[in-house]
Amino acid sequence: MASSAVLRPHRPAPTFRSVGRSLLLTLPMALWSLLLFTPSLREPGRNAHIGAAVVILFMTSLFYMMMRTGKTSRWRRIFFVTLGVLFPVGFIASLIHLRGSMSISLAHMVGGDTPFCHMVIPMILIPAALTRTVIFPGSILPTATNPHSIAVMIALWLAFTLVMGKAWCSYGCFFGGLDEGFAALPRHMRIRKLDARLRLVPWALLIVVALLSAALFEPFYCRWLCPFKTITEFAAVTSLETAIQMVIFISLFVGLVVVLPFLTRKRTQCAFFCPFGAFQSLFNKINLFEICIDREKCVDCTLCRTTCPAMALSAQSIREGKTLLNCMKCGACVDVCRKNAAVWHLKGTPVAVKPERARLLFLYGVWAMATMLGGGIIANALATLIGFLPLS
Amino acid sequence: MRAKILPVLAYMGAAATLVLAALTPFVLMGYFSRLVAATGIHVDPVYTGGTVARTLPRGAYQIDIYSPVLPHALQHVDPFVQIAFRPVSALPTHFSEAIDLDGDGQPDVQVSFTLPANAKLRPAGDVVALNGKYQSFRIPVAGSFSQLMVEANGAMLLRVPLAEGNQP
Numbered sequence: 001m002a003s004s005a006v007l008r009p010h011r012p013a014p015t016f017r018s019v020g021r022s023l024l025l026t027l028p029m030a031l032w033s034l035l036l037f038t039p040s041l042r043e044p045g046r047n048a049h050i051g052a053a054v055v056i057l058f059m060t061s062l063f064y065m066m067m068r069t070g071k072t073s074r075w076r077r078i079f080f081v082t083l084g085v086l087f088p089v090g091f092i093a094s095l096i097h098l099r100g101s102m103s104i105s106l107a108h109m110v111g112g113d114t115p116f117c118h119m120v121i122p123m124i125l126i127p128a129a130l131t132r133t134v135i136f137p138g139s140i141l142p143t144a145t146n147p148h149s150i151a152v153m154i155a156l157w158l159a160f161t162l163v164m165g166k167a168w169c170s171y172g173c174f175f176g177g178l179d180e181g182f183a184a185l186p187r188h189m190r191i192r193k194l195d196a197r198l199r200l201v202p203w204a205l206l207i208v209v210a211l212l213s214a215a216l217f218e219p220f221y222c223r224w225l226c227p228f229k230t231i232t233e234f235a236a237v238t239s240l241e242t243a244i245q246m247v248i249f250i251s252l253f254v255g256l257v258v259v260l261p262f263l264t265r266k267r268t269q270c271a272f273f274c275p276f277g278a279f280q281s282l283f284n285k286i287n288l289f290e291i292c293i294d295r296e297k298c299v300d301c302t303l304c305r306t307t308c309p310a311m312a313l314s315a316q317s318i319r320e321g322k323t324l325l326n327c328m329k330c331g332a333c334v335d336v337c338r339k340n341a342a343v344w345h346l347k348g349t350p351v352a353v354k355p356e357r358a359r360l361l362f363l364y365g366v367w368a369m370a371t372m373l374g375g376g377i378i379a380n381a382l383a384t385l386i387g388f389l390p391l392s
Numbered sequence: 393m394r395a396k397i398l399p400v401l402a403y404m405g406a407a408a409t410l411v412l413a414a415l416t417p418f419v420l421m422g423y424f425s426r427l428v429a430a431t432g433i434h435v436d437p438v439y440t441g442g443t444v445a446r447t448l449p450r451g452a453y454q455i456d457i458y459s460p461v462l463p464h465a466l467q468h469v470d471p472f473v474q475i476a477f478r479p480v481s482a483l484p485t486h487f488s489e490a491i492d493l494d495g496d497g498q499p500d501v502q503v504s505f506t507l508p509a510n511a512k513l514r515p516a517g518d519v520v521a522l523n524g525k526y527q528s529f530r531i532p533v534a535g536s537f538s539q540l541m542v543e544a545n546g547a548m549l550l551r552v553p554l555a556e557g558n559q560p
Contacts, residue, residue, distance in 0.1 A: 036417060106535045110439055111544030128433050137439035140429050150435070155424030159416040163409045217436065217467040238535065288405045348402030361406040368413040 016070030026064040028364065033059050033371055040379060051383035055375045058082075063367055072331030072359065077180060080170060083374040084177020088231040090381030091115075095233055098145055103236035112139035115148035115233070118157045118173070122206060122279040123213035123221060135217050156373065164366045165287025166280045167329035169270055169310075171370040174377055175228045179269045183261035183309055190263040199271070199311055199326060202278035209275045227252035227269055271310040271326065281325045289362040290345050291334060293321045294352035297341035304333035304342050321351065329362070437461045438537050441474035441549065446495060452482035456547075457493055460554065463538075471554040472538035473526070475503070478547035483507060490522065493552065501526050501552055505541070515541060519552055527553045 017025070033056040040052035062075045069075075095102055104114055116138045127135045134140070134150055142149040160172045169176055205225075212220040222229070224245060230253040235242050256269035270277050284290070293304070298318065305313040312327040323333070333342040343355035344362060412420065434440075441458050448455040458474040473493050477483055486506050490499035505517030514532040521528045531541045531550075538553045 032414075105542070106537070106540050107542035107544050110441065110537070110540070110542060110549060112435065112440065113544075127436075132431070132433050133436050134433050135436050138435065140433065140435060141425070149425075150433075151425040151428040152421070154428045155421055158424055159412065159420055163413045163416075215466050217438075217464045288402060288409065346402050346406055348398040348405075350399075358406075361403075361410070365406075365409045365413040368410075369416065372417050 017068055019068070022064055022067040025067045025360070026060060029063045029367055029371070030056075030060040032368055033375065036372055036375065037379065045383070047383040047386040048379070050386055051379035051381075054382055055371075055379040058378070059367070059371045059375050063363070066363060066367075070356075071335045072363065073335045076170065076330060077184060079370065079374060080177040081181035081184070082177065083174055083378055084179075084181055086378050086381035086385075087174040087177075090377055090384050091232055093381075093384040101236075102233055104233050105236045109137035111145070112137065112143065113146045114138045115146060116150045116153040117148075117222075117232075118153060118168075119175075119226060119228075119274075119276045120219050120222060121154065121157060122210050122276055123219045126210060126214035127217060130214075133217075135213060136219050136222075160369055160373070161280070161283050161287075163369050164329070164362075165283040165289070166277075166325075166327060167287075167289070167362075167366055168280055169274075169277050169328040170330040171366050172373055173270075174374065176267065176270050178231075179257045179261040179267045180309065182258050183265050183267055186262055186265060189265045191260075194264060194266065194311065196311065196314065199324070201272050202274055202326075205273065206275035206278040221275060224248060225252065227257050227273075229253075265309070266311065267309040267328075270328070271312075277326070277328075284325055284327065288347050289329065289358065290347060291323050291327060291329060291331070292343055292345040292351045293318050293323075294341045294343055295319075295321045297339045297352070299339055299341070301338075303336050303338070307332050307336045329366075331359075334359075438463055438467065438469050441476070441551070444476075448491075454478060455489075455491065457491070457495075469536070470538040472551045473554070475550045475552065476547040477550070480507075480543055480546060480548050483548060485509075487517075493526065498523070501528075503550065505531050507548075515548070519550070521552075521555065524555055527555050529553075 037052040037056050040048050059079065062079050065075045066072055092102055099105075099108055099113065108114060114137045116136060120136050124134050124136060127133050136150065138148075138150045139146050140150050142152055157168075160168050164171060205221075209221045209225070223235075225248065227249060229245075229249040234246060234249060237243050237246055252269075252273075256273050260266075260268035266272075298321075300318065302315075302318075305315070305318065309330065309332060310326055310328050312324045313333060314324060317324050331344070334344060336342075343352045344359035345351055345355065346358040346361060349358070437443075438461060442461045443459050444456045445459045446457045448457065454477075456476040456478065458476070460471060460473050462471045463469040475491065475493070477487070486504075488502070488504040490502045492498060493500040499522050502520040502522060503517070504520075505515040507515050517531045519526075519529055519531065527539070529539055533539055533541060535542075537551070539551055541548065541550045543549070
């Protein structure tokens, strides 16, 4: 049984490639980072220079370690948790700079100053298809006070989704790093038995939220259920209704993002609650990259199943050599498998024939996108943090 | 045959995702954004106030009267008409005018407000309905999407809710 498998502490990273080959494989990503962040280095402002330089080094170093050790999730997680921790820092600082508060007032909403977030996308689809109306108080094109406009964020999500499918949840989402971070803190699971039906909750929530949003003509999840309102922005508390919303946001954040990940070592908000995650799972069907189990090597130790932070492996799926639809492609199962039975796979090619080639193709695309979005967010947050330091 | 073609197609697809990733920040982001905007989607008029129906020039400033916004069946918002006074910087400190909202030549509401010297304070005044079509209220108002007075995008926005008997 999965719960009987004890999670062992990470062993030292085994050498997978030579330094020279690893550097050679890292070179394109180093150049990519330089290309992306050179404009920031040319702009005036020391803090932005430091932020950009640190991010270039950070993203390139992590990619190098992925090449050198052959492990993916361990290094990805450092980036992803950093992104999850620093995103609120940069976002809140920018809100306070633009409007003086984390809370959003009616004036900002009617002025189109609400930043658009990817979580809204499943909720706006039905009303947009039926009436061409976006039920969100933002602006379609970027403005001086709202660069995160609806068209820009949808475009960004579309590009990411085409490249990485559900891997968005492990490389692109600027919220997911928080519960992954809390899930990584304890050495052992406090709660071992989790009902497999929990996987269905995000799907149920997706249907309910999409239908309610279309019926009420408002982004229902954002108004009532989003845990991340606690650390980003929220409607100013001006009535009993907004006060209740605030209590719900904080309770969900503490429960799903902090406490339950710590107790279960699972990404509980992402795997068992997030309706956007369920929506994003659909794109795993069209994405070319996946993780497979090589049945010839698998010894059914269930370590992969225990380790998976999203419960995206079941006994049956392992028997069939596949992950479930909700696989976030974090690579934790591949990293932990001692028999090299869990492998990266390019659909249409034979399973386990050239898994490293599939991994490389996946990583180049996904890390390029992660550097663009996540790297930019980290650089911005670092520049903000440095601005708070009492430096001469 | 299929076993030979599929891997080739798969590697071509993988190469295409790499090209997509490389082009996104420099070319495709702008293209995708324009594509989204070109679909003709617009933000719900409950948030934007809808479209301007008439403009009343008043010298240094103007008054834009918007078409009535009629929310959807289950939406928790009352129908309203938005009025925009712009630019705020050109508005008189004390404003009072009877405004024709529906364009029938008869004034519908008497709008009076005083702009505070301190920009952080909110305007004070009232909206008095001159017929049964609209609702009266005092400014500042607690605020909802159908009844508010706020400054946004360089304009003072006023939303006057339709009277209950006059709602569709």
